[in-house]
Amino acid sequence: MVGLPARGKTYISYKVSRYLAWLGVNCRVFNVGEYRRKIVGAQLDHSFFDPHNPVAIEQRLKCAVLALNDMFAWFEDVHNGVAIYDATNSTRSRRQMISDECRKHNVEVMFCESWCDDANLVDMNILEVKRTSPDYKGIKDPQMVLDDFRHRIDHYSEVYEPDPTVEEYDERLASYVRKINVGSQVVINRITSYLESRIVYFLMNIHIATRSVLFSRHGESMYNLNQRLGGDPDLSPNGRKYADALPSLISKLLGDQPLTVWTSTLRRTHQTAAGLPCKKMQWKALDELDAGVCEGLTYEDVEREYPEEYAMRDQNKFEFRYRGGESYRDVVLRLEPVIMELERQQNIMVISHQAVLRCIYAYFLDIGPDELPYLKIPLHTVMKLTWTAYGCDIQTYKIDIDAVDTHRAKP
């Protein structure tokens, strides 16, 4: 990563690592700031970052090298993976050193720069992120944080040499991506491998504006009452009560922010969303996992008629594919465009089904394929996802209307 402080580097690092883990690539973030805190301690004021402070410079270099060595050790272990070296790396000489070291260890390097000259965005970032960071623990006054951090940024700016534009030649041979002003412009240079281009593609789609994503299942449906799988039933009376109660909960959560509602193409989700006064879009990709021949049957029926399938499903719920239908793995694959679009958009509410929500949930919270199929997503609950600096925060709001429990625990 390359960029001045408060440009969203760590945020991007963790997001990319989550995306790659979801794709199945070994990924780890090496945050030099963490190393620095361990070695030198937190709670340093901005003078530590002054480029004219020789003691500090040596210590900072030490932290950087330590992180680098740890990274190479990790590569030895995994043989195959992506490491994200999260630091400001603002000078050309530092970047040169990193490239050289990596070449010695047979590691390919791709620089990723986040560039922002909009002062408001930077300030917002500082307040949101740095306020809760361990560097400023105990300091209550946000203004103090802001000032101190601005000084820190100034120190860095003195020596900052951004990746060049087309005209400058020596760093032109490096692979890099540069996001300008949160993605309104992106510069890509010498991206060569498939993995790199996937990462760049992902980077182009994310942004750091604050927004929230809400998830909900459809209201209770007739099939839920009978414990049947799949199908396209209507809502039950309780479900309809939930649909009526939804708009007030949403306006409480979001106020009057603009919201788009995404539903699947099945009836029960439309009926649930009927009361919401927002723009609605239907996605076939959000349809429930296709149970193939088992559509419309209850779990007992399935056990009776397809006993081997029933048993196999319990063995490996993630990979198991219903005859004529899909597996969780298929759902994950077909959700990729939805996830990409979610990353790009502002406020979104997704009204969908249990299996689909499990997959989306797992993506945002970094949950693996073993636990994914057993996540608890109860009916008549709204989950609100907010992005914090280093991950996602989920808050659940249950609406007090009775509903059956459709969760099957791991046998």
Place this chain on the structure above:
Amino acid sequence: MAAQLYKTHTGQLFHAGSIVIINVGLPARGKTHGSRSLIRYMNWLGVKSKSFHMGQYRRRLYGPDISAEYFDLGNDGMTEKRSHAEDSCIDDIIEYLTVGSGQLAIFDASNLRADRRRYIYERFESKQIRPLFVEYICENDRIVEENIRKVKITSPDYVTMDADTAVRDFKARIKRMEPYYQTIEDGDLSYIKLYNVGEHIVVNNIRGYLQSRVVFYLMNLHISDRTIYLARSGESSNEGSGIRYAKHLHDAILRRTKERAAETLKKTGVDNSNKMLKVWTSTHVKSYQTAEYFVKYDNFPVRRRMLLKGLNPGICENLTLAEVKDKFPDEYHAYLRDPSYHDVSVRLEPVILELEREHDDLLIIAPESVLRCIYAYFAPKGLPDSLDSDAGERRVGISPSDENLRKTKTSAADWDEPAAEPSTKPEVPLDDLVEFRQYRQRHRGIDTEALAKGDPSQADGDDGEKKAPMLDSAFAAETNTVDVNKHMMAGNPTAQAEPDAEDDLYQMPEHLKVVEEKPVSEGNVAMASTMLTSIPEETESLVARMSSERSRDNSRVLGAVGSAVRYKKVHDPSERSSKATDDITMQKFKKRMRR
């Protein structure tokens, strides 16, 4: 990344709306090549796309002999003519995207002037079509000259001139346009600037999922001239033949590469003789061993790729189909089901993208299912054609180790996209016609005597294959396959119009001449039935087809057919006679009809 995109209720994908990509750039920068490849990729994903080439409109309206003044952007006299041609092209695009249910269109022209671009931008915006500008910039003169030699001088405009004069004339044409070239500077527009074929890319204001997929694809594109060879692995049951096949393969490919280089040198003056060859194999042992000769003698890099593994038969891996049927009767039909092809295509997307990225020649040794999917990506036709036509054509009268070698050239002159409607004949530029002719020559007439005797000494195996990509309409492709009885083809005459390099491949060594007649008939049956039920009007993506057909009966037929072929091969190696006499043909016909 899922190859499958889902249609919304409007029939378009992903609420992305209609997008028009507007090419910008001086001539010989790779615009048309980029457009064609993008269309191919988008169609494979399931997005209905089409490219509209200004040069063709100009030729249609004003004929091939156009005065040099037309290209002089300062010449106001010609402005009206140019605007007229452009406007008619834009009208067609608007029609395609609004009424014609297309989703992505590419306006392939030079579009050098900023004011003209603004006008086009506004015209599209007013129809709710989102414009995306793609500017191709090339600062490397050598690349530009190579481009000119490879592509431009074979175009219909230069049919009458020799290579060097054509190059000079084209360079003059470019020079005349240069002073009017204004690079995109308007920050409001959504644009992508590609420098030096993707070495450096600047992306501005990209909105929407589809636009970012376009950028992603363009990052992986290049314009080097290279050949892709697809081959199956040698047979594993008969050790000797497998190894001999490997050696054959090795020699034939090397010879072909040298020939190709000589041809290109002669035709266009570009020297490709130092081209490297890369070999990709699947992780199966027999694939890797087929590539042995490349490893031992030439030091070509051989890569084993997990992604090139075929359909995963799971626990049925080492059993013959009969055994599968015995042990797992319930799973049997699941084994035959076509969604597994869908898995392969989804899994292959990274391979396809890396294929696009490779600058060197490539030999891919992989199982048949994988090769089919890769071939389906390059062939402009949709899935059933390529799937089943391959099943048939591959196996005519060839030795037991499936020596079919297929070639696909991916230079820019190839792969003209056919018209969407099978009824209208697409306008085929001259260079493509030349290509077609070259392939059609390989189809030799049928000697009635040999037909009666059924002498399989010369197997004209690659005939149908060569025909498949070159047929100029879906209808023709399907009917042609049905009409030609592969058993008749087995009796082709040994006399040839001209000796050809690959013939050695098809010459079977004497001791290996146990010809099995593979039941290509099944392939034809499926073709017939699909021909009757649905003549595909436009190319549907591989996987969209798969998923849409999943629940229909057709899929069962196709699936059953696809692997019944496999089944037969394993199960009945010795029953067939090699004669295509009338009785036997009749028997087969009857059997076929009974199926």
